[in-house]
Amino acid sequence: MKKKNKICTAIVSIILAILFISPFYLVLVNSFKTQKGIFSDVIGLPGESFTLNNYVEAFKHLDFIKSFTNSLLITVFSVVIIIIFTSMAAWMLVRTKSKVSIFIFLMFSASMLIPFQAVMLPLVAMAGKIHLLNPVGLVFMYLGFGTSLSVILYHGFIKSIPKEIEEAAAIDGCNKFQTFWIIVFPLLKPTTVTVSILNSMWIWNDFLLPQLVINRPEWQTIPLKMFYFFGEYSKRWNLALAGLVIAMIPIVVFYLAMQKYIIKGIVQGSVK
Amino acid sequence: MKRRKLLALTLAMTSMLTFTMTGCGKSSEVSSNDKSEKNGKTEVNIFQFKVEVAKELENAANEYMKEKPDVKINIETVGGGEDYGAALKAKFKSGKEPTIFNVGGPQDVEDWKGKLEDLTNEPWVGKVLPGMLDGVTMDGKVYGLPFSVEGYGLIYNKRIFQAAGIDGSKIDSYAKLEEAVKTIDSKIKSGALKKDFPKLEAVFEFPAKEKWVTGLHTSNAALGQEFKSSIDSYKSKTVDFKYSEGYKKLIDLQANYSPNGKSKEKLNAVDYSTQVDQGIAIERVAIVQQGNWIYGGVKAIDEKVANNLDILPMSIQGGKEDCIPVGIPMHWAINKNQSDKSKAAAKDFLNWLYTSDKGKDFVVNKFFFIPALKGYENYKPQDSLGKAIQRYIEAGKTTPWVFMGYPTAWGENVLGANIQKYLSGKMTWDELVKDSKAQWESKRK
């Protein structure tokens, strides 16, 4: 790329980056202030209201080690299960040109439009009856809710895989299972990365569903614990913001790690 | 490559299976409606909304369980402060009905009547202060135990008043209130108060974004003199707005002497936090219309300011000018459909909480509640606002909370919304009264 273009791109990117990050400045700066400091002066640096206590308190109140483990287990299991089953389903739906297949795909698409509040009560009523109100049930629900988005994503990109490769594998004696897992799935890496990032995002931060399904102290995830900072009238922003920063670190680390994977994927993909 | 994938898959499946075992194990422990015993203990499940007292409530439960080892109390608190109603409905729908839950006023009692245990013969009923059970009494039966008494009025900063040469305790009429406001306002504008209160910019802060403040609380000051109780407003098919002028004056006073006095539509973006945390707590304003519940929040910001607060009456010109509205925000209710053992244990716990010495200590000194019962002579509120409320109650200078009897969502979505229109000049006061009346009537047809 020409040098001038590179510099232009860099400048534009940096300006945008500053705009994007400015709200985080507010989060970070205020997480180090006392409650009084936050409300006296929301914009400025901590100065005399500087305190590290918020982080200590937030860590304690969030029961961080336990809630982190809960969030981690739920998110990881859900995402793995979603990846396995939705990639399989999407592949079969793309390769099978039938009315059933189109119908199922459209049904998945249409369900993305349903606001959660509309299904909340019937879902909970049914879940209670079939013993789904526990962490395993929650993972199952995430598969159900995550199916639509993930299938749509996989569906779009499976089309870019030439059928000839699959046909060659079949001729070599692979059954559908082997064809998918050995040949197709590795080629879907960028999409799998996308699917895992997007799903882990909303599952990690999800509040409403866990509140309905696993709101017991030993099962609570980080968002559930965070909401204890918000009472009827008193919102403990100093703790909430520190808690937010703590909660964000794992997911940021995960995201950055996955980003490196995408770059590896480019290299492998271009050697296709 | 193939083997590694298979291995990974197998590992995943095995751990899922283990997860399932533990998950299933736990879920069969959790009782359905009928099973109330676990390890031989009677289970009482509390589902409550007030995050601020969650920790201390758990401590109270632990104390109780020391005395009654055959009872196990589990407390679930709905965080976020909002939408307790939605969470409660979901809880019931899921089949894991709580033993003890919360109801507000007549509308809640009506909605949940199929699930409410009759508490008329409970030992504490006779001890409740007069009028305080009105919100949960239907057809002569009592269905709830009052959480606490709350009151609201024009909370003011005594130090600022002193500096302006005003004695807040002498204000007992609208005329005196208006005069005091004008005095402080002129001193702010002249810069006389700037040295001691550098952040002070206006007399009031008015959170028109919070429709419960304007549509429920401010309105109650006026409508609470028209209706006798929340049952009265609940049954009424019409609303007169008898004291509409006085109501208007209170709103105009707060709006005109707020930082946005000259562009009142901007008040529609002012929220509770701006009014309290960034308002009175940091001495940016001198008076806010709020209640004794703000004490904890203000104390967390500036304890000195919190301890120097007192309350002026919600003067309704032409009506009662020296009273504050006082009432019960929430009640404890017991689920009728639980086992007899659970219900008995629940009733006993609530009774213990509000009538035993240990319980009273929790209620007043740890929850910071003002109890609605007699027998708390040795347990007086310790915080500045609680003391103020107590003072008004003892002097008999209170009006009742009737807003819980308003038609569903009328207070916030009709009246509160109309006040926002009024402040932005999109509606005149007469139109506001006319429309609000009409909507009340249509909801009560």
Next chain:
Amino acid sequence: MNKDSRKWFIIFVAPALFAFIVVVLIPVIMGIIYSFTSWNGIEDKANWIGLSNYIEIIKDDKTFFSSFLFTAKFAIVSVITINVMGFVLALLVTRGLKISNGLRGIFFLPNLIGGLILGFIWQFIFTKGFDFIGAALGIDFLRGWLADPTTGFWGLVILMSWQMSGYMMVIYISGLQNIPDDIIEAAKIDGASDGQILRRIIIPLVSPAFTIGIFLTLSNSFKLYDQNLSLTAGGPYNSTEMIAMNIYNSAFKYNEFGIAQAKAVIFLIIIAAITLTQMYYSKKREVEM
């Protein structure tokens, strides 16, 4: 399909489909049934009242349709801003700059904050931040945001765009990386300018991503609730109340569960018609490799 293919079809599709049916489809159907009743969300029994709810909504409920229009306006504007932004960001971070990794992280961060906290931060930015700047620079337009419907609307748009652009960026990155380098190399050798490459090659080949991006933004915008609640609470005077909030209030504030479900059904039908039409046309334009 022959018997063998059918067996494979079931094996592959069944798990996801089963979860979907249990967790999404059945509650939706139950919801539809409730829409024909006068259920209040609490009682164990619900009375069948046929189409009454639907008729009442269409005849009497002005708020439902005004919420719908507001939401539609919001969705259309947001789809444009978010997808353009997302695509631009994706382009910027795939140019091979050294700072690309860091940039990717930064642009994606907004997606990590949700709900109440997001609303608080932006509420603060719009009411106090803008006010501060406006007072300092004498720009009156910046003062008093969120107090009227227009600034409420744009406040929501800005918030959503900020939060979702990074999300869309991830999808577009994926799409951009599926374009083999040799095609672009070939075009450059043929003398094509960057602009031509962008228009003639990149955009058409990324169109599956566009289909998804537009669909996702449309559906997320229509479903928006948390940010609506925490930024404007639907105000002032219910003017920025979006459809999810309207439905939610019917169910939980007004205790009219049957009506809420009926609203949800009407909403779903209209939206499904719009977005499925959009998907159909987009898919027709997609280029298969």
